[in-house]
Amino acid sequence: MKPPLLDLVRGRTVLFDGAMGTELMARGLGAGTAPELWNVDRPEVVKEIHTAYFEAGADVVSTNSFGGTPLKLAAHGLEGRASELNRAAARLAREAAPGGRYVAGSMGPAGRVLQPQGPATVDELTAAYAAQARALSEGGVDVLIIETQYDLREALAALRGARSVTDLPVFVTMTFSRFPRGYFTIMGDPASRSAAELDRAGAAAVGANCSLTSEQMVGCVAALRTATALPVIAQANAGRPVAGAGGPIVYSQSLEDYVRFVPEIVRAGAGFVGGCCGTTPATIRAMARIIRGKEES
Amino acid sequence: MIKTEILAKMSEAIVAGDRVAARALAEEAVRSGLDLLEVVEQGYVPGIQRVGELWEQGDYFLPELITSAEAMKSAMAALEPELNRTHAGTRMGGKVVIGTVEGDIHDIGKNLVASMLQAGGFEVFDLGADVKLERFIEKAEEVGAGMICLSALLTTTMMAQRRFIALLRDKGLRGKYKVLVGGAPASRTWAEEIGADGYAENAVAAVRLAKSLA
Numbered sequence: 001m002k003p004p005l006l007d008l009v010r011g012r013t014v015l016f017d018g019a020m021g022t023e024l025m026a027r028g029l030g031a032g033t034a035p036e037l038w039n040v041d042r043p044e045v046v047k048e049i050h051t052a053y054f055e056a057g058a059d060v061v062s063t064n065s066f067g068g069t070p071l072k073l074a075a076h077g078l079e080g081r082a083s084e085l086n087r088a089a090a091r092l093a094r095e096a097a098p099g100g101r102y103v104a105g106s107m108g109p110a111g112r113v114l115q116p117q118g119p120a121t122v123d124e125l126t127a128a129y130a131a132q133a134r135a136l137s138e139g140g141v142d143v144l145i146i147e148t149q150y151d152l153r154e155a156l157a158a159l160r161g162a163r164s165v166t167d168l169p170v171f172v173t174m175t176f177s178r179f180p181r182g183y184f185t186i187m188g189d190p191a192s193r194s195a196a197e198l199d200r201a202g203a204a205a206v207g208a209n210c211s212l213t214s215e216q217m218v219g220c221v222a223a224l225r226t227a228t229a230l231p232v233i234a235q236a237n238a239g240r241p242v243a244g245a246g247g248p249i250v251y252s253q254s255l256e257d258y259v260r261f262v263p264e265i266v267r268a269g270a271g272f273v274g275g276c277c278g279t280t281p282a283t284i285r286a287m288a289r290i291i292r293g294k295e296e297s
Numbered sequence: 298m299i300k301t302e303i304l305a306k307m308s309e310a311i312v313a314g315d316r317v318a319a320r321a322l323a324e325e326a327v328r329s330g331l332d333l334l335e336v337v338e339q340g341y342v343p344g345i346q347r348v349g350e351l352w353e354q355g356d357y358f359l360p361e362l363i364t365s366a367e368a369m370k371s372a373m374a375a376l377e378p379e380l381n382r383t384h385a386g387t388r389m390g391g392k393v394v395i396g397t398v399e400g401d402i403h404d405i406g407k408n409l410v411a412s413m414l415q416a417g418g419f420e421v422f423d424l425g426a427d428v429k430l431e432r433f434i435e436k437a438e439e440v441g442a443g444m445i446c447l448s449a450l451l452t453t454t455m456m457a458q459r460r461f462i463a464l465l466r467d468k469g470l471r472g473k474y475k476v477l478v479g480g481a482p483a484s485r486t487w488a489e490e491i492g493a494d495g496y497a498e499n500a501v502a503a504v505r506l507a508k509s510l511a
Contacts, residue, residue: 022452031453032400032427075426076404113405117363179355188358241452241482249452249482 002100005060005143006169006204009231009271010167013291016235017053017061018276018284024064034076036068039088050096056281057288058274059101062145065089066108066134069128070154071120075111083135091141104145104171105136107158114153122157125278129161137166144235145171148210152189152197159201160240169204173213173233173274176220183220185210191220192227199228205253207233210276213253214238225269232271235271236261238278251278259286266291300331304340307372311344314364316371323375327396335459337373337418342371345369345416349501355431363409369416390419391511392442396428398461401454403480409500410446410479417504419444430461431501444507449480450467458483459491475510 008014024035027045032132038046050061067073068089070082078085086105093103110128112120133144144162149155162170176183176191183191191208198206206228208220217236224232239252258279265273273291275283298306303322310319319341326336348365351357357365393414397407404426409422422436431446449455458478465471473495478487488496494510496504 025453031451031457111403111405113408113471115310117360168437184355184358186359240484242453242484242486243509 002102004169005102006231007079008059009205013266014059014272015057015284015288015291016054016233016272017050018279018281019277020049020062020064020106022277023052025281026278034051034067034073034078034085036065036073036085036089037078039064039085039092040081043088043092046092047096050093052281053094053284054096054098054101056285057292059273060104060142060272061093061097061101062104062106063089063093063136063139063141063146064075064106065132066106066147067111068136069107069110069132071110071124071128072108078104082131082134086132087139090136090141094140102142104139104143105133105139107132107136107144107146107162108148109150109154122153125154125157126161126164129158130165133162133170134165137168141168141170142270143171143204145173147173149174149218150185152185152194153187153189155194155198156201159198159203163202169206170202171207171233172198172203172234173209176208177211178216178219183212183223191223195224195227195230195232199230202249203230205233205272206270207235207270209233209235210237212236212264213240213249214258215253216267218264221268221270222263228285231271231274232269233274234265235274236265236277237276238283240280253278255283255286258283259290262287262290266297303331304336307340308344308347310419311341311368311372312347313415314361314368315500316364316421319368319372320375320488323372327376327379333376333383333455337376337380341369341372342418349498349504352499359409363412366373366409366412366416370412373416373418387427389443390414390417390508392422392440393444393446393507394422394433394437394440394442395446395448396424396433397426397450397480398450398454398457399427399429400457401449401451402426403450404448406480406500407446407448410448410497413500413504414446414507416510418506425430430457430464433461434465434468434470442474443511444475444477444506446477446479446503449478449483452482453485455461455480457499458493463491477503477506 070079146158214236
């Protein structure tokens with residue numbers, strides 16, 4: 001019997017996976033197709049990506065359900081299939097997971113701006129996340145991870161929605177940028193206050209993902225660390241996407257440059273580390289060597 | 298109220314994102330026969346410019362930007378009928394067609410740019426998200442726009458921005474329109490590489506860029 005993920009992270013740094021979307025696209029997912037559709041239409045591809053991350057050394061993979069709230073799926077006319085697509089996402093990751101490894105049910109933003117700046121209501125968002133959390137739990141995930149949140153109100157609604165339907169631990173990552181006065185979401189939520197409020201609302205772990213490079217992530221983790229005693233999650237981007245001359249998109253941080261900051265991210269207080277946009281199984285393999293090499297020595 | 302006081306209040310209403318006050322002041326200006334061009338240029342525009350500065354300093358964030366843009370639009374709506382009558386043909390901006398490219402459903406950033414452009418005096422035709430490239434051209438031709446703005450959030454859909462420039466060239470229309478690109482993966486280098494006329498980092502910079510090109 002494997003220990004609960006929250007017990008594991010008390011003893012050592014735990015490694016998440018890297019990007020999913022770009023891996024799917026590299027395998028032929030067309031722009032405009034909901035990635036979640038492939039949980040049903042091309043399950044072997046999704047499973048292959050999970051397997052690649054597990055083989056690279058990830059302790060935890062996130063399910064292919066980032067855009068799986070019924071509200072987000074509605075943009076593709078797929079809201080009626082939310083339950084099916086999320087259950088399939090969880091099942092595929094579960095099947096790919098070797099014994100002793102973990103599956104996190106990914107839930108990304110619903111893509112609607114909350115009132116008064118936009119049309120969405122907190123209740124509407126809470127219900128959408130609750131529906132997704134239920135399906136992911138039914139599919140067999142170990143924890144839920146609400147990701148890439150840019151509005152603390154939505155993150156709290158998501159957390160409330162998830163906790164209303166399951167007893168699984170719920171992790172929350174938000175996406176912060178560096179401003180002159182510190183780390184904030186585009187809605188102006190400071191990293192420290194976000195961590196404190198999510199902690200109070202019952203999150204099992206809090207963190208930052210996307211937007212920041214691994215270098216910038218160091219300071220953001222430190223800011224989160226001051227505000228909560230919960231485990232902190234850090235999943236940085238590999239810099240910014242850059243278009244090569246007529247060629248494919250590359251990210252501005254090289255693999256070496258990206259992983260160079262991993263020890264500092266851990267020292268700043270991250271218990272969970274992993275990648276976001278621009279990271280691949282090769283990134284995770286390099287991170288595994290750094291984290292475990294250090295801990296073995 | 299003396300005029301300088303009214304102009305200052307207009308600016309303050311925009312900075313505060315106070316839609317009610319912004320509109321009431323605009324209506325008062327129309328009623329009392331003020332020079333409305335002056336009202337816009339010395340009252341409201343300095344307000345929205347200040348909002349832009351506060352955003353770039355990291356004091357204002359999206360909510361403030363959105364409420365200020367809404368206040369600006371509300372004031373402009375009250376001024377426009379009279380402004381058009383008395384200053385026909387002196388619109389500050391120009392016509393802009395904007396949308397998120399085909400295959401991409403993300404529209405939060407694009408909506409904000411559309412809103413800020415409108416607040417900045419442009420007449421904006423927002424085609425929404427997942428817009429076929431041909432549709433941008435059809436709309437621009439139909440309304441006589443001078444500028445086309447393409448948004449893309451994904452590295453994959455960003456390629457449509459490149460295809461759009463090629464499409465314009467194929468149709469012999471490249472010289473007719475200024476093309477601006479934006480979205481998380483876009484950059485100045487990208488804009489240069491694909492031969493677009495400009496890229497802006499955020500909605501405030503987009504308005505500045507559009508004004509410099511209009």
